Amino acid sequence: MAEPQEHPVERPPKKPRRYISERGPFEIRANPTLNQPRKRGTVDRARVRENYEQSPLSERYGKAGEEKMVEMAHATAGGITSTRLFDQDAPNGMRLSHVWMGANYQLSRHSHPKFGDCLYCVVAGEIYLGSRRLGAGSVIFLPDGMPYKFRAGPAGAEVLEYRSDGEGDPSAPIIKLAEDSIEAIQQIIDAGKAHQHEWKAPEQCGDTTIRQAELEGRTK
Numbered sequence: 001m002a003e004p005q006e007h008p009v010e011r012p013p014k015k016p017r018r019y020i021s022e023r024g025p026f027e028i029r030a031n032p033t034l035n036q037p038r039k040r041g042t043v044d045r046a047r048v049r050e051n052y053e054q055s056p057l058s059e060r061y062g063k064a065g066e067e068k069m070v071e072m073a074h075a076t077a078g079g080i081t082s083t084r085l086f087d088q089d090a091p092n093g094m095r096l097s098h099v100w101m102g103a104n105y106q107l108s109r110h111s112h113p114k115f116g117d118c119l120y121c122v123v124a125g126e127i128y129l130g131s132r133r134l135g136a137g138s139v140i141f142l143p144d145g146m147p148y149k150f151r152a153g154p155a156g157a158e159v160l161e162y163r164s165d166g167e168g169d170p171s172a173p174i175i176k177l178a179e180d181s182i183e184a185i186q187q188i189i190d191a192g193k194a195h196q197h198e199w200k201a202p203e204q205c206g207d208t209t210i211r212q213a214e215l216e217g218r219t220k
Contacts, residue, residue, distance in 0.1 A: 022090070022092060023088050023090050023092060023093050023094060024088055024090065024093075027086075029085065029086055032083060032085055032098070032205065033083075034081070034083045034098065034100070034201070034202060034203065034204065034205065035081050035082065035083045036081060036201055037077070037078045037079065037080060037081040037100075037102075037199070037201050038077045038078065038081075039077065039078060040074065040077045040078050040196070041074070041077075042077065043070065043073045043074050043077055045070050048069055048070050048073045049066065051173075051174050051175055052069060052110075052173070052174075052175050052176075052177055053113075053173035053175065053176040053177065054066065054069055054177040055177075056177060056178065056179065056180035057069065057177065057179065057180065057181075057182070057185070060180060060181075061182055064182065065182065068182050068185045068186070068189075069177070069185065071185075071189055072108065072185050072188055072189050072192070075188070075189040075190075075192035075193050075196075076105070076106075076188065076189075076192040078102070078196060078199050079101060079102040079105040079192060079195070079196070079199045080099070080100065080101050080102070080105055080107075081099070081100050081201055082097050082098070082099045082100075082161075083097060083098045083099075084096075084097050085097060085098055085160075091165075092164060092165065093164070093165070094162070094163075094164050095115075095162070095163045095164070095165075096160060096161070096162050096163075097160070097161040098158065098159075098160060098161075098205055099158070099159045099160075099161055100156065100157070100158050100159075100201055100202055100208070101127075101151075101152035101156055101157045101158075101159070102152065102156050102195065102198060102199030102200070102201070103152060103153070103154050103155060103156045103195055103198040103199060104151060104152060104153070104154060104191060104194075104195040104198065105151060105152040105156070105157075105191075105192075105195065105199070106149070106151040106152075106187075106188045106191045106192070107148075107149045107150055107151065107188075108149060108177060108178075108179050108184070108185065108188055109147050109148065109149040109177075109178040109179050109184075110147060110148070110149070110175050110176060110177050110178055110179075111142075111145050111146060111147045111148070111175075111176045111178060112174065112175060112176070113144075113145055113169070113172040113173055113176050114168040114169055114170070114172040114173060114174050115163050115165060115168040115174075116144045116163060116164075116165040116168055116169075117141070117142065117143055117144050117163065117164070117165070118141070118142040118161060118162070118163055119139065119140070119141050119142075119161075119162040119163075120139065120140040120141075120142070120159050120160070120161055120162075121137070121138070121139050121159065121160045121162070122134050122135060122136050122137065122138045122139075122157060122158075122159055123136060123137075123158050123159065123160055123205070123206065124136055124157065124158040124202075124205075124206050124207070124208035124209040124212065125152060125153055125155045125156045125157035125158055125208040125209070125211070125212050126152070126153035126155070126157055126212065127150045127151065127152055127153065127157045127159065128150055128151050128152075128153065129148075129150045133153070134150075136209070136212075147176075147178035149178075151191075153212075154215060155208055155211040155212040155214075155215045156199075156208050156211065157208060158202065158205065158206065158207075158208045
């Protein structure tokens with residue numbers, strides 16, 4: 001009598017894990033605590049030199065250009081802060097930051113070579129690109145390396161900054177200055193000194209909406 005043959009047990013194929021992106025799995029980061037801005041008088045000269053690639057000023061003015069950058073950092077301290085809301089350490093990872101700027105805060109013209117393309121969305125208050133007013137809901141797309149500058153309105157502004165390139169190029173500078181005159185930097189310094197007393201950072205995302213409504217008389 002022939003012996004019974006053993007047949008391998010057929011197992012159903014493993015189902016692929018659902019909802020896993022190249023960027024990672026499902027994730028929630030809830031109820032963020034916003035960072036507070038740097039206090040005036042605590043600016044580190046070495047940090048300014050490290051974070052800013054400032055060749056236009058240095059080539060034109062030498063040491064005086066660097067000194068003016070440090071002066072600008074002191075004058076604008078307390079008027080801006082950034083809080084990382086989400087990030088993925090992957091080649092195409094998503095990164096989202098909340099940026100607050102105080103009343104009439106002015107950015108210098110600059111770019112961010114390290115981080116690639118950028119999408120800004122105004123979520124509270126308003127910003128101005130030249131004479132163009134951009135209120136809540138306005139969106140700006142900045143291609144990689146494009147210099148830009150804007151200023152916050154009289155109530156300040158809260159902006160969401162979205163990037164989709166993870167941590168970017170580690171060898172590139174965080175900020176590349178595009179201002180090439182001491183006069184332009186001085187204008188930012190003067191504006192900072194004039195409006196420092198108005199700067200009050202929000203405790204929660206969206207607080208600037210209340211200040212904007214008060215400014216426009218919509219709270220009565």
